[in-house]
Amino acid sequence: MYTPYYELQEPECRLYQADTVSADFIPEGSVDLIVTSPPYNVQVEYGAHEDDMSYDAYLEFCERWMRNCFRWLKRDGRFCLNVPLDKNRGGQQSVGADLTTLAKRIGFRYHATIIWNEGNISRRTAWGSWLSASAPYVIAPVELIIVLYKEQWKKCSGSGQSDITSEEFIEWTNGLWTFNGESKKKIGHPAPFPIELPKRCIKLFSFVGDIVLDPFAGSGTTLIAGMMYNRRVIGIEIDPNYCELAKQRIETYLNQRQYALDMPTEGDETLTAFCEEVLSVYEKYGINSHIKWERDKSS
Numbered sequence: 001m002y003t004p005y006y007e008l009q010e011p012e013c014r015l016y017q018a019d020t021v022s023a024d025f026i027p028e029g030s031v032d033l034i035v036t037s038p039p040y041n042v043q044v045e046y047g048a049h050e051d052d053m054s055y056d057a058y059l060e061f062c063e064r065w066m067r068n069c070f071r072w073l074k075r076d077g078r079f080c081l082n083v084p085l086d087k088n089r090g091g092q093q094s095v096g097a098d099l100t101t102l103a104k105r106i107g108f109r110y111h112a113t114i115i116w117n118e119g120n121i122s123r124r125t126a127w128g129s130w131l132s133a134s135a136p137y138v139i140a141p142v143e144l145i146i147v148l149y150k151e152q153w154k155k156c157s158g159s160g161q162s163d164i165t166s167e168e169f170i171e172w173t174n175g176l177w178t179f180n181g182e183s184k185k186k187i188g189h190p191a192p193f194p195i196e197l198p199k200r201c202i203k204l205f206s207f208v209g210d211i212v213l214d215p216f217a218g219s220g221t222t223l224i225a226g227m228m229y230n231r232r233v234i235g236i237e238i239d240p241n242y243c244e245l246a247k248q249r250i251e252t253y254l255n256q257r258q259y260a261l262d263m264p265t266e267g268d269e270t271l272t273a274f275c276e277e278v279l280s281v282y283e284k285y286g287i288n289s290h291i292k293w294e295r296d297k298s299s
């Protein structure tokens, strides 16, 4: 048995420091939803991964880890793959299209592609031939979330319980998502995604209590989003420093959440009423159940 780098029972969370390409500790057919952003091969300086392969080597790397993901998913399991639309650095490549084709060759079925409008135009530095038709560059400031599944789109396994609101459902089933990217400096990781991204995928595509995996966990964003919405989470991250960062972020999140929900038993009545209301919403939707437990324990 492969020992996790970090493990919690309640909420259920396991983070492995391992290589997703050779990982063999996730049982076959056990995962409900994969949400991930792999390395993009755009020369990002990761600690333990060379992000500067030939394009062919990059596609081979993707094929190897995606085959594992396919094996790990349940029959009705889903796969949300956040990748760039295309790539300009080191030669133009149609990354999104190529990875979709690769995934289909592995056996994944295609459901949809969500366009994530990051609203980030400040990165624009390469114009090609400025004001000339000789060789201008076209760069779309968007990323993709390619939505795939293993065998059947209709979810039959799991609790059957959804926690998405009607406003969220209407907004997020429109395949153009607009929210900002995450700050590398704030998180302390070279390529984090904002929590909004896994949060939307998790609420839209999984049931409460489902197993959510991020095979490129980085700073642990998907794991935190999963814990926020009472999913069971698993992360794989090759770099021990990022594993430690993810662990710290998870612990900070859980401490803050506990602090925010420590029930005042006397004093400010408005605050007590507010806390009661928050807990009743949690109870109604079956989310963050261990917080209810904490309250019960102290009363």
Ligand SMILES: C[S@@+](CC[C@H](N)C(=O)[O-])C[C@H]1O[C@@H](n2cnc3c(N)ncnc32)[C@H](O)[C@@H]1O
Residues within 6 Å of the ligand: 018, 019, 020, 021, 036, 037, 038, 039, 040, 046, 047, 048, 049, 189, 191, 192, 193, 194, 215, 216, 217, 218, 219, 220, 221, 222, 236, 237, 238, 239, 242
């Ligand atoms: C784009 S980042 C993911 C960031 C993450 N979504 C977040 O919000 O922090 C890709 C991550 O994959 C990790 N990685 C690269 N190769 C890996 C491999 N073979 N197995 C596991 N993790 C790997 C890198 O160290 C990096 O942290």
